[in-house]
Amino acid sequence: MNMTQQLLTIAVVSLGTILTRFLPFLLFPAGKPTPKYIRYLGKVLPSAVFGLLVVYCLKHVSLVAAPFGLPEAIALVVVIGLHLWKKQMLLSIAGGTVVYMLLVQLVFM
Amino acid sequence: MKRKALRAALPHTIPVFTGYLVLGISYGVLITAKGAPFWMPMLTSLSIFAGSMEFVLVNLLLSGFDLLQAFLMTLMINARHLFYGISMLDRYRGLGLKKLYLIYGLTDETFSIVCAMEPPEGVDRGLFSLFVTLLDHSYWVLGCTLGGIFGSMLSFDTRGLEFVMTAMFAVIFLENWQKEKQHLPAIIGVVLPIVCLLIFGADSFMIPAMLSILAALTLLRKPLEQEVQP
Known part of the structure; x- marks a missing residue:
């Protein structure tokens, strides 16, 4: 571009x-009820969209060619583990990213 | 009057300050590491002011020129903002010109503050909301600008930095997962894009993925609605 x-x-x-x-x-002018379909989408769409975005971020990962998505898988496990353990969003993001950078720069070269 | 509102708003925005600064710097470093000029993150932080979307923009700028896909992705990714707006219809009524900026700056974080916090006695709600929005916006612009400057000056190995975006979306996905009773929408959001990715390939799966998610959620409305609402 x-x-x-x-x-x-x-x-x-x-x-x-x-x-x-x-x-x-x-x-929707204030005071009028919002259509039910819109309210329903408001409840279910966000979960689906963030799933979509994770797939979007990983779209170039190949499972059939080396390193078989291993750096991504390991880093994601770190993100999830850290988040379940500490529940600190920034810590989970930073931890996973540092692990991923180390993996692609030093281990899976 | 203004001072009082600013003083009431400031403490509520401190957590956002940390978050926006860290994510803004990451975004600024990332987009400049991918070749954008140092002023690009500053420009997008002012004109877009939607963190998730700006991270996605990094990818969009690196792929082929496709305005329709960019537009549809923006609508889908930011669709949740529709629902913040719906919740704020009454609160933001009758605020005059302020309202335009309040709506423009209604991010996830700003929404969570203006929606949940009551301004203290004697503080005007419109001014309180205005300062929350203005402070959050300036944190984001500050973070992105710093990131753009760092990113274009430093020359460290940034390979793998793009994972910051994957990690951020994974964490938000996980937080939604823990909150929700019904996981089917989340599962649909992962499985259908993977299926579309396998069929259409990495460069053209997003539009089919978004359409199939909307179709699936619409078809499953009856059973899902019964379970989502206890």
Whole structure:
């Protein structure tokens, strides 16, 4: 992507973000009940979207070629373990990332 | 009046300060390590102000030029903001021009503060919310800007730094998992994208994945709704 295309992409992402934030205030005037389908999506969509994002982050990992997704798997176990143990979001993220960086820079080269 | 509201808002935003600073710096270092100029994270932190989406933007900028995919991904990833807005309809009513900025800056963290905290007696709710939003936004801009500057100056080995994004989404996924009674939506959110990834490949699976998630959740509405609401 050249710089113009990058700036256009940023503009579109900015526009999309603004749209999702303003839409409720445009669509549902205060005091009127929100449609049930929308409320239902509000309950179930976030869990699904963060699952989707984890898959999105790992989309280039190959399980059939070395290192068979091992660095990702190990680092994810560290993230989950740390989080179940300490429940400190930043600690879990930092711990997993440091382990992953060490793995790809020193172990699985 | 303003001073009082600022003083009431500040302590509530301290945890956000730590979080935004660390994640903002990580994001700034990451995007500059992937080749963006130092001012890019500053620009996106001001104009997008949605952390998850900005991390995803790093990937979008590295892949092919595709505005439709970028737009649809933004809508899907930020869809949860629709529901923050719905919860704030009444609280943000009648705040005049302030309201525009309050809605613009309604991130996950800002929402959790303005939704859960009552401003102390004698403090105007609109001003309190405004300062929470303004403080959070400045923490994010500060973190991203620092990250952009560090990232373009330092030349350490950043291989693997992109995992910060995977780890962040995995932690949020895990926190949702622990809170929810019904895990089917979370499972759908992992399984369908994997299926789409296998069928369509890494470069074009996102749109089918998003559509199939929406379709599955819509089809399963009856059984899920009964279990989600006790």
